Every structure is written in C-alpha cells, then in structure tokens.
Amino acid sequence: MISKRAIETPASPIRRLVPYSDEAEKRGIHVYHLNIGQPDIKTPKIWYEYIEKYKPEVVAYTHSQGLLELREAFADYYAKHNINVNPDEITITNGGSEAIMFALGVVCDPGDEVLTIEPFYANYLGFATYLSVKLVPVTAHPEDGYRLPSMEAFERALTPKTKAILFSNPSNPTGTVYTYEEVKRIIEFAKKHDLVIISDEVYREFTFDGRKHVSAFHFEGIEDRLIIVDSISKRYSACGARIGVLVTKNKEFSKGVLKFAQARLCPAETSQYGAIGLLKLGDEYTNSVRDEYQKRRDATYEAMKKIPGVVVHKPEGAFYLAAKLPVDNAEDFIIWMLKEFNINGKTTMASPLNGFYVTPGAGVSEIRIAYVLESEKLTEAVEILGEGINEYNKSK
Amino acid sequence: MISKRAIETPASPIRRLVPYSDEAEKRGIHVYHLNIGQPDIKTPKIWYEYIEKYKPEVVAYTHSQGLLELREAFADYYAKHNINVNPDEITITNGGSEAIMFALGVVCDPGDEVLTIEPFYANYLGFATYLSVKLVPVTAHPEDGYRLPSMEAFERALTPKTKAILFSNPSNPTGTVYTYEEVKRIIEFAKKHDLVIISDEVYREFTFDGRKHVSAFHFEGIEDRLIIVDSISKRYSACGARIGVLVTKNKEFSKGVLKFAQARLCPAETSQYGAIGLLKLGDEYTNSVRDEYQKRRDATYEAMKKIPGVVVHKPEGAFYLAAKLPVDNAEDFIIWMLKEFNINGKTTMASPLNGFYVTPGAGVSEIRIAYVLESEKLTEAVEILGEGINEYNKSK
Numbered sequence: 001m002i003s004k005r006a007i008e009t010p011a012s013p014i015r016r017l018v019p020y021s022d023e024a025e026k027r028g029i030h031v032y033h034l035n036i037g038q039p040d041i042k043t044p045k046i047w048y049e050y051i052e053k054y055k056p057e058v059v060a061y062t063h064s065q066g067l068l069e070l071r072e073a074f075a076d077y078y079a080k081h082n083i084n085v086n087p088d089e090i091t092i093t094n095g096g097s098e099a100i101m102f103a104l105g106v107v108c109d110p111g112d113e114v115l116t117i118e119p120f121y122a123n124y125l126g127f128a129t130y131l132s133v134k135l136v137p138v139t140a141h142p143e144d145g146y147r148l149p150s151m152e153a154f155e156r157a158l159t160p161k162t163k164a165i166l167f168s169n170p171s172n173p174t175g176t177v178y179t180y181e182e183v184k185r186i187i188e189f190a191k192k193h194d195l196v197i198i199s200d201e202v203y204r205e206f207t208f209d210g211r212k213h214v215s216a217f218h219f220e221g222i223e224d225r226l227i228i229v230d231s232i233s234k235r236y237s238a239c240g241a242r243i244g245v246l247v248t249k250n251k252e253f254s255k256g257v258l259k260f261a262q263a264r265l266c267p268a269e270t271s272q273y274g275a276i277g278l279l280k281l282g283d284e285y286t287n288s289v290r291d292e293y294q295k296r297r298d299a300t301y302e303a304m305k306k307i308p309g310v311v312v313h314k315p316e317g318a319f320y321l322a323a324k325l326p327v328d329n330a331e332d333f334i335i336w337m338l339k340e341f342n343i344n345g346k347t348t349m350a351s352p353l354n355g356f357y358v359t360p361g362a363g364v365s366e367i368r369i370a371y372v373l374e375s376e377k378l379t380e381a382v383e384i385l386g387e388g389i390n391e392y393n394k395s396k
Numbered sequence: 397m398i399s400k401r402a403i404e405t406p407a408s409p410i411r412r413l414v415p416y417s418d419e420a421e422k423r424g425i426h427v428y429h430l431n432i433g434q435p436d437i438k439t440p441k442i443w444y445e446y447i448e449k450y451k452p453e454v455v456a457y458t459h460s461q462g463l464l465e466l467r468e469a470f471a472d473y474y475a476k477h478n479i480n481v482n483p484d485e486i487t488i489t490n491g492g493s494e495a496i497m498f499a500l501g502v503v504c505d506p507g508d509e510v511l512t513i514e515p516f517y518a519n520y521l522g523f524a525t526y527l528s529v530k531l532v533p534v535t536a537h538p539e540d541g542y543r544l545p546s547m548e549a550f551e552r553a554l555t556p557k558t559k560a561i562l563f564s565n566p567s568n569p570t571g572t573v574y575t576y577e578e579v580k581r582i583i584e585f586a587k588k589h590d591l592v593i594i595s596d597e598v599y600r601e602f603t604f605d606g607r608k609h610v611s612a613f614h615f616e617g618i619e620d621r622l623i624i625v626d627s628i629s630k631r632y633s634a635c636g637a638r639i640g641v642l643v644t645k646n647k648e649f650s651k652g653v654l655k656f657a658q659a660r661l662c663p664a665e666t667s668q669y670g671a672i673g674l675l676k677l678g679d680e681y682t683n684s685v686r687d688e689y690q691k692r693r694d695a696t697y698e699a700m701k702k703i704p705g706v707v708v709h710k711p712e713g714a715f716y717l718a719a720k721l722p723v724d725n726a727e728d729f730i731i732w733m734l735k736e737f738n739i740n741g742k743t744t745m746a747s748p749l750n751g752f753y754v755t756p757g758a759g760v761s762e763i764r765i766a767y768v769l770e771s772e773k774l775t776e777a778v779e780i781l782g783e784g785i786n787e788y789n790k791s792k
Contacts, residue, residue, distance in 0.1 A: 001559070001592055001621065006502045006652030015460065015658050036457070043455040051447065051666070059439040059636040059670075061432070064411065094490045094638070097660035106402045110506040110528045126659025132506045132528060163397070196397050225397065240455040240665030242490070256402030262411050263522030264493040268664040269636030270447070274455075 009129040013122050013355020017331075020338040021349050029342050032373065032381035035351045037172070037319065039372040041237040041289060043278075050277025051270055059269055064261040066092025066245075067272045073279035074245055080283075081204065083217040083228075085247050091257050092267050092275075096202050096231030096244035100166075101127045103198045103227045103246060106256040107164045108133040114198075115157055115165040117149060119322060119356035119363055121172045121200065136162070137358045142324040142366060145313030146174035148182040154189055165190055168200035169214070170207060173356050173368040174322040175297070175315025177207050183214045187222055197222065200229040202244075203318040205286045208294045211316055223249040234319070235286060236278040243267065243275040293319045299375035303382035307389060321369045322353055325389060330354070330367045333392055341388045348381045348388065405525040409518050409751020413727075416734040417745050425738050428769065428777035431747040433568070433715065435768040437633040437685060439674075446673025447666055455665055460657040462488025462641075463668045469675035470641055476679075477600065479613040479624075485645055487653050488663050488671075492598050492627030492640035496562075497523045499594045499623045499642060502652040503560045504529040510594075511553055511561040513545060515718060515752035515759055517568045517596065532558070533754045538720040538762060541709030542570035544578040550585055561586055564596035565610070566603060569752050569764040570718040571693075571711025573603050579610045583618055593618065596625040598640075599714040601682045604690045607712055619645040630715070631682060632674040639663065639671040689715045695771035699778035703785060717765045718749055721785060726750070726763045729788055737784045744777040744784065 014036050021031045065071065071087035078085050093099040100123075108114060110132035116124060118137035128135040138153045140146040154165075165186060170177045178186075190197045199216035207213050216226055231244035248254055297315055304312045309326030327333040331352035341347055353366035371378050410432050417427045461467065467483035474481050489495040496519075504510060506528035512520060514533035524531040534549045536542040550561075561582060566573045574582075586593045595612035603609050612622055627640040644650055693711055700708045705722030723729040727748035737743055749762035767774050 001503060001590070001646075002648045002652055003501065003503055003505045003508070003559075005505055006649075006655065009652065009655040009659070011655055012460075012658040038454075038457050040454065042453045047455060048451060055444060057438045058434075058436065059443060059634045061434050061635045064408075094494075094664075095661060098490075101660075105399065105526055107397060107399055109399045109401055112399070123659045123661075126655065130501055130656055130659065131526075163399075194397075238455045239457045240662065242662070242664040250397070252398045253402075256398055256405065259402065259405040259407055259522065260526055262408040263405070263519045263526065264497075265491060265519075266636065266638070268490075268638040268667045270666050270670065271664045274666065 005129055005132055009126050010355060012126065014351050017334060017338065017349065020335055024338045024347060028345065030346045031338065032346065032348045032377060032384070034369045034371070034381055035349045037234065037370045037372060038239055039234070039237045039319070040374070041292065043238045044236060044281055044285065046277035046280060047238060047274040051274045054273040062266040062269050062272060064266050065090070065258060066267055067276070070272050070276050073276050077279055081215065083215055085249065089247055089249055089254065091246045091261055092272060093244040093246055094267050095233060095242040096200065096229050097123065097127070099229040099231070099244045099246040100124065100198070100200065101131065102257050102260050103229060104128060104131050104133050105260060106253050107196045111161060112163045113159055113161040115154065115162060117167045118358060119146070119173050119353055119366070121168055122356045124166060125358060135358055139357070139359055139362060140174065142311045142322065146171065146176045146322060148178060148185065151185060151189055158193060162193065162195060164196035164198055166198040166200070168202065170203040170317030172203065172318050173320045173353065175318050175320045177211050177317035178214065180214045183216060184219065187216065187219050190225060191222065196225050196227060198227045198229060202229070202231045202234055204230070205235055206290055206293055206319060207317040208290070208297060209316070225250070227253060232275055232278055236281065237289070238278060241271045241275060243271050293371070296371040296375050296378055297321070299378045300369060300371040300382055303379050303386070307386035319371050321371060322366060323369070324366045327365055327389060327392060330365050333389070334367070336392055337388050341391060343384050343387055346380070346384055348385045350385070401525055401528055405522050406751060408522065410747050413730060413734065413745065416731055420734045420743060424741065426742045427734065428742065428744045428773060428780070430765045430767070430777055431745045433630065433766045433768060434635055435630070435633045435715070436770070437688065439634045440632060440677055440681065442673035442676060443634060443670040447670045450669040458662040458665050458668060460662050461486070461654060462663055463672070466668050466672050469672050473675055477611065479611055481643055481645070485643055485650065487642045487657055488668060489640040489642055490663050491629060491638040492596065492625050493519065493523070495625040495627070495640040495642040496520065496594070496596065497527065498653050498656050499625060500524060500527050500529050501656060502649050503592045507557060508559045509555055509557040511550065511558060513563045514754060515542070515569050515749050515762070517564050518752045520562060521754060531754055535753070535755055535758060536570065538707045538718065542567065542572045542718060544574055544581065547581060547585055554589060558589065558591060560592035560594055562594040562596070564598065566599040566713030568599065568714050569716045569749065571714050571716045573607050573712035574610065576610045579612060580615065583612065583615050586621060587618065592621050592623060594623045594625060598625065598627045598630055600626070601631055602686055602689055602715060603713040604686070604693060605712070621646070623649060628671055628674055632677065633685070634674060637667045637671060639667050689767070692767040692771050692774055693717070695774045696765060696767040696778055699775050703782035715767050717767060718762060719765070720762045723761055723785060723788060726761050729785070730763070732788055733784050737787060739780050739783055742776070742780055744781045746781070
C-alpha cells in the first residue's frame with residue numbers, strides 16, 4: 001500500500017546512523033557528534049525576549065507569506081548584503097527545507113530534472129523524491145577541493161527535461177565557497193539553457209580568510225530565473241526555530257509559492273516573533289560567530305591533515321569539511337567506530353558522504369565533518385578518528 | 397518556467413477573497429470574518445508557561461518525529477479517547493497540514509487517486525495537487541445535511557488508481573458528525589477495496605448535543621490501513637503553533653513518513669514545548685470550549701434559519717456551518733457584500749463553498765461560515781448576511 005516515492009526517499013545520511021550512536025551512548029561511550037550541523041553556540045537571548053515582547057493572547061495563523069514585520073526585517077537584512085528585495089518578494093517558510101521544496105515544486109512537475117553539484121546537501125534528494133523530481137548530479141572531486149565542475153560536465157548532464165540548477169554556496173557538505181567567476185559560470189549556463197537558478201545561501205556569512213560571499217542576486221538580468229533559499233538556522237544558531245525564506249522577483253513563481261503557502265496556512269507564529277528579534281542583531285554578532293567557526297575550521301583541518309592518507313582541502317566557508325579517507329567504505333568505518341572503537345571511552349561520529357551523491361558508488365570513501373563543537377573537542381575528536389582509521393585498516 | 401502543479405494548485409477559497417476585505421477595511425468598514433477558522437478564544441496561558449519552563453540555551457533541532465515528551469503527551473491524550481497508540485507510532489508535524497501531505501505522499505505516487513467526500517476541507521486539494529495526486533470527489537448534499545453519500549456513489553468513483561479515502565470527522569466544512577454506522581460503512585468500503593483510510597480528526601472534541609465522536613481507531617482489524625491526522629490548532633485555540641500529528645500503526649508507513657520527516661529535519665522546537673503544556677489541560681478545558689462553540693452554533697443556526705430561502709441543517713460538530721443560499725453565485729455575492737454592502741458600517745465575509753468541491757459547478761450557491769466569534773457578534777453578522785441577500789437579489 002506504500003508509495004514508490006516513500007520507498008525511494010533515502011534515509012538521511014546525517015541521521016540514519018543515529019541508532020548506532022544511541023547504542024554506543026547506552027554502553028557509556030562519549031560520542032563526538034560531528035555528523036550533524038547542530039551548533040553548540042548559544043542562540044542569542046533576543047530570541048526569547050521577542051517572544052516575550054509580542055506574546056499575543058491568541059496564538060493565531062499569520063499571513064501565509066509570514067508576518068509583514070518579519071519580511072520587512074529580512075528585506076533590511078538583504079539590503080545590507082547588497083540584495084535589493086521588497087517584503088512582497090519574500091516568503092517565510094518552515095526552515096530552509098520548505099523553501100527548497102516550494103522552489104522545486106513551483107518549477108518542476110513529476111519526471112522533470114534538476115541539475116545539482118554533487119556532493120550536495122543530502123536532503124535535496126529527499127525533497128526531490130517526495131515531489132517526484134529527478135536530481136541529476138554533476139560531480140565535484142575531493143582532489144581539487146570540490147571546485148565547480150567544468151561546464152562540459154554540466155552540458156553532458158542536460159536533457160530536454162532539465163528545468164533548474166540547484167546548489168549551495170558556501171557549499172554544504174564541502175565548505176567550498178564559489179568565486180565570482182564560478183557563480184558567473186553557473187549563471188551563464190542557466191541563461192544559455194533557459195534554466196531556473198535555485199541558490200541556497202544559508203551559509204552566506206560563513207566565509208573565511210577574508211573571502212566575500214557572492215550571491216546569485218548580485219548578477220543582473222536574471223531576476224526572472226532566480227530563486228534564493230535562505231534560513232536563520234545556522235546564522236543565529238537557531239536550527240529549531242524552523243524559519244527559512246524563499247526569495248524571488250519572478251511574479252509568476254511568487255503567485256505559485258503563495259498558493260502552496262496558503263494550503264499549509266503559515267509558519268509557526270511564536271518562531272516568527274523570535275526571528276524578528278534575531279534579525280535585529282548586527283554584523284558584530286555574525287562576524288564573531290564567523291570568527292569562531294574559522295577557528296574551529298583551523299583546528300579541524302590541522303588535525304585532519306595529520307592523518308596519513310587523507311585527501312583534504314582547507315574549507316573556505318560554511319561549517320563543514322569533506323574529506324576522502326584511506327578506507328574502502330566510510331559508512332562501514334563509521335559504524336565500526338561506533339560499535340567497536342573508543343579511546344578512553346570516547347569515539348567520533350561523522351556522516352558518510354555517499355548519501356550526499358546520487359551517482360552510484362561515488363563518495364564511498366568520503367565523509368563530512370560538521371565542526372560545530374569547541375576547538376579543543378574538535379581536535380580530540382579528529383585525533384580519535386585518525387587512531388580509528390589506523391586501527392580499522394589493521395583489523396581488516 | 398513555472399510548473400503545471402503550481403498553476404493547477406487552487407488559491408485557497410478561505411483566503412483568496414482577503415484582498416476584498418482588506419479593501420473594505422481600508423474604507424473603514426467593519427468586516428465580520430466568518431471565512432476562516434481562526435477562533436477568538438484565548439490560547440491557554442500554559443502555552444507560554446511551558447515555553448518559559450524549558451527555554452533551552454540553544455534552540456536546536458529535535459528528533460524528526462518530534463520531542464519524545466510531546467509524543468508521550470499525545471499517547472496519553474489518545475489513551476483518554478480510547479485510542480491505544482505508543483509514541484513510536486506518532487509523528488509530530490508542522491500542523492495538521494503537513495500530516496495530510498505526509499499521509500498522501502506515503503500512500504500515493506503521481507497520478508494515483510484518493511476518494512474524498514465533497515465538500516471537503518479545501519486545502520486537501522492544494523496538498524494533492526502539490527503532490528500530483530488526483531482527488532476524486534463523492535458528493536454530499538446540503539438538502540440532507542451533507543450526510544455520508546451512498547456506498548454506490550463511492551463504488552462509482554473507484555478506479556484501478558484509487559489508493560485511499562480521505563475525510564474529516566467532524567466534517568470541515570459542513571459540521572456533520574458521522575455516526576458509528578457511517579464510519580463503519582467507510583471502513584468496510586476501504587477493506588473491501590483494499591484502500592488506505594486517512595481520517596482527519598482535528599475536531600474530535602467538538603461534537604454537540606451529547607454526541608460522541610467515533611474515531612476510525614475504534615474499529616478493529618484495520619490498523620495496517622489507517623492513518624489518523626490530528627492537530628492542536630482548534631482544540632487549544634493555537635492555530636499559529638503549527639503542531640499537528642500523524643498517527644499510524646503500519647510500520648512501513650511509519651518508516652516512509654520518518655524519511656519525509658528527516659528530510660525537513662523537525663517541527664519548531666519552541667512550539668513543541670508549548671504544546672507539551674497544552675496537552676496537560678484536562679477535559680474541563682476542552683468541555684468548556686466545546687460548550688462555548690455549541691452556544692455559538694446555536695446563535696449562528698438560529699439566525700441562518702430566519703433567512704428566507706436558505707437550506708441549512710443544524711451542525712453537529714466542528715465549528716462550521718455550510719448552507720445553500722438563495723443566490724446564483726455565492727462567491728459573487730460575497731464579493732458584492734465586501735464591495736457594495738454594509739449596515740451601519742458593518743458587513744460579513746464567509747467562504748464560498750465552491751472551492752471545497754472539485755466537481756465543476758458544485759456548491760456554487762453554498763457558503764461556509766466559521767462560527768469563531770462571540771454569539772452576539774455571530775447573530776449580528778448573520779443578520780447582516782440576511783439583509784445582504786435580500787438587497788443583492790433585489791439589485792439584480
């Protein structure tokens with residue numbers, strides 16, 4: 001009685017090994033959770049202050065596009081990033097997740113295809129499958145730091161059913177920040193082949209070593225083919241808020257998205273009030289968070305470099321590092337780390353990167369690390385990983 | 397560049413006339429909003445108390461199925477209603493809306509068909525279209541109080557693509573409460589034709605005149621074909637919480653729903669804490685709310701009965717009344733009420749019922765009234781409606 005789409009929807013590679021870590025924790029093992037992008041940075045107190053400030057007597061439906069005051073706050077935020085949008089062009093969504101689903105839904109019918117750069121944010125595949133859309137990969141490689149694949153590779157992936165290109169910049173899971181030239185190549189390609197660009201800019205602020213983020217909105221003449229997906233989850237360490245946005249200047253898309261949004265009524269009202277507060281925070285806050293992640297990046301990267309046989313490039317943004325390990329199968333290795341290995345009662349959990357690819361067999365030796373813990377913990381966690389690799393390869 | 401599904405998704409009949417009421421309000425007209433099920437009853441204070449009580453320093457992702465404590469609270473709630481489910485069989489969703497989408501998605505692939513009793517909750521059509529599922533209507537009629545259509549009518553609507561039957565009980569938009577015999581007929585029909593039953597029981601408590609609600613879960617031997625959709629929105633006057641649930645004992649469905657849920661990560665954490673609080677409220681609270689709606693039902697029904705030419709039955713539950721008006725086109729009439737009519741600066745807005753049907757032309761003279769205001773206001777609002785009908789028919 002179950003649908004094909006339910007069978008074909010993949011289990012999240014970020015969450016599917018959780019039963020093994022639950023088991024390890026039951027046995028008293030301390031597990032460093034580098035599998036999930038859940039930061040330990042405290043959510044700014046203004047979140048609760050704004051919930052307290054509004055506190056309506058009736059917790060009511062809001063406008064389906066979200067509270068006007070919140071959409072205005074987002075428009076102000078974008079203006080600071082040289083992105084000129086008005087509140088009507090913004091839809092508040094249940095996290096970036098729903099923004100991606102609405103974007104796919106407004107552009108694609110069942111069987112339509114969307115190009116994406118693999119490894120990609122794993123849940124793209126879940127959303128696409130849910131909507132019966134086919135995700136078509138163009139593969140980036142660990143050896144060159146997962147840079148943008150060649151335009152020839154994109155051309156080869158095109159079919160008459162290709163409707164859009166979806167990518168994240170900075171990239172989850174690789175930490176690669178696309179340069180102006182790279183973003184421009186994506187945009188030229190989309191224009192040439194009449195594709196919609198779905199640009200996931202959730203990690204906009206998290207660019208390291210003085211890099212500037214290049215938004216797809218910084219390019220002219222593509223307003224009608226551009227959808228931006230965004231979220232407050234990472235920026236303000238408020239993953240549980242489930243407040244994202246979809247931004248588009250294409251009025252037809254806006255109309256379609258509004259109909260999807262009306263059907264599900266509205267995002268959580270209380271979260272919307274908290275989010276208005278978070279958006280009052282200025283650059284000082286986001287800069288301090290970025291600096292903290294840069295430190296963590298450094299700690300993680302330095303420790304990873306020391307592990308023999310690992311292929312790793314210094315991440316440029318987001319808070320992820322992707323690396324190729326000297327193991328046959330990274331997923332088996334992670335399970336082994338959770339089941340069989342510990343140092344002084346501690347072990348490390350990462351996400352197998354194979355679930356961030358659709359090409360069969362791709363990424364089988366790769367992992368994603370979310371550097372969302374304090375630097376010393378990260379250093380220790382990666383050292384444990386290194387010891388584990390050594391032991392694992394000996395045991396085989 | 398826009399998808400067919402975006403074009404075909406209907407605008408919400410509950411919200412699409414809002415621009416007309418906005419206009420009227422700008423002209424200084426007081427509009428009685430009987431179009432939307434947004435109660436004016438205060439959300440119990442325990443909502444904010446529980447948000448304050450938990451107040452974690454990091455607003456974090458929760459389990460994708462929802463916080464265990466909240467799922468336990470729901471299991472306790474169901475036990476009180478003679479529904480025996482455990483927390484593993486419960487998924488917390490972004491409102492009942494997402495529960496319906498997950499239910500349709502886990503059972504249907506694009507092109508599959510779902511039977512529903514029309515008029516139905518209008519957003520069913522939005523969700524189905526979003527997922528490329530076809531909603532097939534079996535029509536109920538105002539003349540007999542929108543009772544369950546005959547089984548012959550259901551049989552005629554069957555095709556080899558029919559996968560499920562979706563209905564709400566108590567019914568939104570008609571206020572009809574299906575009897576034990578009626579629910580049993582639906583269940584026997586589903587068993588006979590191997591269909592999944594998606595039972596929307598959001599208005600469970602709101603049954604009037606001593607009626608008892610019959611849940612689909614009260615029947616034996618159908619556990620594997622049953623999905624219950626539920627929500628705290630109406631029960632606790634917390635529409636903006638966006639906390640719903642999907643309940644099923646079918647393990648395959650649970651697994652599929654978990655994958656959908658993992659992709660979108662989790663429902664809003666802050667809302668989940670508030671909801672734990674609301675579920676602590678006992679029968680005393682829900683009984684008092686039900687009694688208040690029964691009073692409002694009485695006021696609305698008594699006033700409606702007095703309007704010449706109206707076909708109306710006394711609603712038995714939920715907080716809606718559906719009626720056939722002596723006008724050619726109820727949508728035109730409602731727009732006219734907002735644009736042209738007022739009594740002492742006041743007018744009344746209802747929802748046109750045509751958007752709650754899929755059969756072309758059906759329900760064209762019918763409206764839905766949500767009796768979510770205080771009784772005196774409802775009486776006045778319906779009297780204005782009556783005067784409006786009189787004036788409208790004279791003006792034509």
